[in-house]
Amino acid sequence: MNWPDVSRDSLAERFPLSRVTTFRIGGPARWAVSPRDGNEVAAALRTARDAGMAVHVVGMGSNLLVADGGVDGLVLLARTLSSRGVDGDLAVFGSGVSNAVALRFARAHGLGGLECLVGYPGTLGGAVRMNAGGTSGYIGDRVEWVRAVDRDGAVRVLSPGECAFRYRGSDLDHLVVTEVALRLPLADPEEFLLRCREIYDRKRSSQPLHLPSAGCVWKNPSRVSGGGRSAGRLVDEAGCKGLRVGGAEVSSMHANFMVNLGGATCADVLALCDEVHRRVLDATGVHLEREVILWGGVASTASVA
Numbered sequence: 001m002n003w004p005d006v007s008r009d010s011l012a013e014r015f016p017l018s019r020v021t022t023f024r025i026g027g028p029a030r031w032a033v034s035p036r037d038g039n040e041v042a043a044a045l046r047t048a049r050d051a052g053m054a055v056h057v058v059g060m061g062s063n064l065l066v067a068d069g070g071v072d073g074l075v076l077l078a079r080t081l082s083s084r085g086v087d088g089d090l091a092v093f094g095s096g097v098s099n100a101v102a103l104r105f106a107r108a109h110g111l112g113g114l115e116c117l118v119g120y121p122g123t124l125g126g127a128v129r130m131n132a133g134g135t136s137g138y139i140g141d142r143v144e145w146v147r148a149v150d151r152d153g154a155v156r157v158l159s160p161g162e163c164a165f166r167y168r169g170s171d172l173d174h175l176v177v178t179e180v181a182l183r184l185p186l187a188d189p190e191e192f193l194l195r196c197r198e199i200y201d202r203k204r205s206s207q208p209l210h211l212p213s214a215g216c217v218w219k220n221p222s223r224v225s226g227g228g229r230s231a232g233r234l235v236d237e238a239g240c241k242g243l244r245v246g247g248a249e250v251s252s253m254h255a256n257f258m259v260n261l262g263g264a265t266c267a268d269v270l271a272l273c274d275e276v277h278r279r280v281l282d283a284t285g286v287h288l289e290r291e292v293i294l295w296g297g298v299a300s301t302a303s304v305a
């Protein structure tokens with residue numbers, strides 16, 4: 001397979017995706033490209049399109065579950081899109097910049113407003129695509145524009161309206177985000193740091209941030225379907241904390257997290273998801289919807305302990 005306009009150094013074959021997911025789960029990607037810039041993203045996308053290949057993008061893989069058999073086609077490893085710059089209150093980041101680095105960079109320039117990213121071990125590209133956030137706000141509210149490349153390799157710059165941010169989603173799914181511009185409020189660096197530390201400490205005391213996971217597994221149901229109860233609470237009330245399949249466990253710290261105790265497979269996690277979904281439905285009548293993104297087809301054969 002020939003990859004015109006993609007440097008050899010950027011290319012890998014049969015790349016193990018468990019290395020780039022926070023769950024530490026997943027088989028290989030047939031092809032992986034670590035693009036140096038937007039042009040290399042566009043070149044890789046055009047080649048993949050001409051070869052009829054599926055394309056996936058991963059940053060830190062913090063909301064991702066990859067099949068044990070891996071995925072065919074091309075995976076773009078976005079971490080190498082790591083540029084950053086600031087002009088007044090506008091901070092512009094490559095989509096592969098981690099949330100932690102973006103927070104530090106903003107603070108170093110007297111900017112704040114990124115409390116919504118604290119405790120999410122992801123990249124800005126992923127954060128924007130899924131409109132990451134929670135009780136401390138949502139990243140979509142800070143976006144000025146997003147630069148992205150489409151399947152034909154054409155560059156597009158999207159306004160927040162065109163991104164159509166919503167709870168745990170946006171209209172960016174079929175594009176590869178390469179750059180994100182955030183309009184941020186001025187903030188005293190010390191105060192901003194204290195606020196972020198408080199949020200982080202709160203998360204650390206209620207979420208299993210010390211173990212490999214993909215964060216919250218389920219979306220919070222709407223007020224109507226969930227009766228105002230969060231997914232974590234519903235899973236907890238259905239008695240699922242501590243349920244295990246293989247190396248995967250429903251966290252006893254926060255029921256919306258599944259953790260990899262060591263050697264968990266994707267099939268383990270999916271079997272556990274099936275069981276939790278069934279128990280919550282039986283106990284509460286609520287159909288939980290998975291938040292974690294699944295790559296590759298899998299049949300779960302493992303059984304619940």
Ligand code: EPU
Pocket residue numbers: 133134135136203206214215216217218219220230231232233234236253254255256291
């Ligand atoms: N709760 C339980 N049992 C549990 C966990 C939670 O009863 O095991 C109860 C809590 O006591 C609380 C309620 O459920 O009354 C909500 O819990 P929490 O404050 O932890 O918030 P959440 O809705 O579960 C959301 C985001 C998190 C984000 C937090 C804090 C979703 C699906 N999750 O969690 O995002 O960190 O707010 O901002 O929207 C993620 O998406 O990966 C994630 C961790």
